[in-house]
Amino acid sequence: MKICCKAPGKIIWFGEHFVVKGIPAVASSVDLYVRTYVEPCKDGKIRFWSKSLEKGFVYGEKEPDEELLPFKRILDLISERYGSLPNMKITIDSDIPISYGLGSSAASSISFAAAVLKYIGVEPMPELVKELSMEAEKIVHGKPSGIDTAISLHGSFIYYLGPHDIRPLNARWNEEYTLLVIGTGITRSTGLVVKKVLERYERFPNIMNKIYEAASEISATAKTLMINGEWDRVGELMNINHGLLVSIGVAIPETERIIHNSLRLGALGAKISGAGMGGIVIVLLRKKNRDTIINGVASLSNEIIEVKPGIPGLECSVKD
Numbered sequence: 571m572k573i574c575c576k577a578p579g580k581i582i583w584f585g586e587h588f589v590v591k592g593i594p595a596v597a598s599s600v601d602l603y604v605r606t607y608v609e610p611c612k613d614g615k616i617r618f619w620s621k622s623l624e625k626g627f628v629y630g631e632k633e634p635d636e637e638l639l640p641f642k643r644i645l646d647l648i649s650e651r652y653g654s655l656p657n658m659k660i661t662i663d664s665d666i667p668i669s670y671g672l673g674s675s676a677a678s679s680i681s682f683a684a685a686v687l688k689y690i691g692v693e694p695m696p697e698l699v700k701e702l703s704m705e706a707e708k709i710v711h712g713k714p715s716g717i718d719t720a721i722s723l724h725g726s727f728i729y730y731l732g733p734h735d736i737r738p739l740n741a742r743w744n745e746e747y748t749l750l751v752i753g754t755g756i757t758r759s760t761g762l763v764v765k766k767v768l769e770r771y772e773r774f775p776n777i778m779n780k781i782y783e784a785a786s787e788i789s790a791t792a793k794t795l796m797i798n799g800e801w802d803r804v805g806e807l808m809n810i811n812h813g814l815l816v817s818i819g820v821a822i823p824e825t826e827r828i829i830h831n832s833l834r835l836g837a838l839g840a841k842i843s844g845a846g847m848g849g850i851v852i853v854l855l856r857k858k859n860r861d862t863i864i865n866g867v868a869s870l871s872n873e874i875i876e877v878k879p880g881i882p883g884l885e886c887s888v889k890d
């Protein structure tokens with residue numbers, strides 16, 4: 571028997587950073603996946619291998635490297651709950667770049683937890699997978715908001731009002747449009763960027779309050795426009811939202827060059843997505859302008875990925 575569970579990554583469309591102070595955010599899945607495969611292990615051990623990190627461990631033998639601790643944590647939790655684990659070979663493979671804010675760690679822990687559960691004969695019910703993934707995410711992020719886990723599990727678009735209020739958003743995606751995820755090549759720590767923004771907030775609370783209020787209005791308006799399928803106007807809102815991200819200090823020349831060039835070449839909207847100070851830019855455009863825009867920004871990024879937003883979340887298959 572061979573199990574394969576795949577879980578998608580995510581992007582934030584609206585509200586990053588502002589969400590830290592309770593403002594709603596809008597996010598969606600994208601068709602970049604982490605896949606976990608589980609099959610019998612001939613030598614009777616529980617072996618784990620990450621193809622993208624090019625490292626692994628044998629469960630129960632020496633302590634794995636720090637990056638692999640979330641996977642060990644999930645195995646510990648599953649064995650505490652369901653008894654000792656059978657031999658298995660677990661392989662994880664990802665097409666989601668790491669440390670870009672594309673939700674690679676949540677997608678990894680979700681696909682991993684679901685695949686191991688399925689292999690031992692436990693149905694990977696959403697609540698159970700979420701709980702295991704959140705435990706693993708705590709090792710990576712300290713205090714995860716739950717947004718990445720929710721999207722990777724359920725897919726689609728969501729309106730995020732806090733860890734306990736994550737609402738599905740019935741966006742009407744239109745295939746005339748497309749979305750690019752453009753990497754700046756600069757990775758950063760979300761925690762440090764969040765801290766910097768909060769310090770600015772403390773220095774100018776009255777001004778920042780107005781910016782946060784505007785962000786709240788943007789997310790609420792975006793939600794309605796997405797439900798109505800008004801993507802040109804969603805693009806315009808992305809530009810307004812990016813202006814606010816510039817104001818709170820998370821833009822850098824590399825993000826701005828990509829954004830300005832994309833807009834100059836006909837993109838409808840372009841903004842930082844996630845923590846900023848590097849990371850990724852997302853660009854909304856009509857498909858007919860795709861080649862012009864991709865060629866126009868090719869010299870600014872080594873990572874230009876066309877993605878489809880709002881695809882389904884976790885999916886598992888079994889081969890006998």
Ligand code: PMV
Pocket residue numbers: 585586587588589590670671672673715760764843844845846849
């Ligand atoms: O880590 P990223 O890039 O997916 O985005 C973090 C989003 C923030 O709003 C900046 C932080 C948070 O915890 O919500």
